[in-house]
């Protein structure tokens with residue numbers, strides 16, 4: 001969380017503009033990089049929603065993702081807002097831990113889809 005220099009309202013880490021007064025915050029290069037990462041879509045949530053929500057410590061969304069139709073909502077919201085929610089509610093000890101987990105979950109998502117593809121083609125063509 002950052003604080004608006006003009007109205008002292010708290011601003012989320014991924015916002016560059018204050019929601020209270022519209023003031024544009026000046027971000028350090030480091031903060032800018034973080035804000036960009038947090039606003040980015042989550043590949044892992046797209047490929048492997050249930051595992052991703054668990055790994056991202058979004059346990060509420062993990063439970064939601066187990067319910068068939070609601071699982072689709074968890075997927076869509078997870079892709080769009082997943083990183084922001086995970087950063088805010090995940091209780092990470094620092095940025096590095098969070099980013100490493102996010103990257104790991106993206107890789108796991110890719111591996112998961114790869115495995116499914118292998119299994120599919122194995123049974124389809126053998």
Ligand SMILES: [Zn+2]
Pocket residue numbers: 004005006007008009018019020021022023
């Ligand atoms: Zn403000």
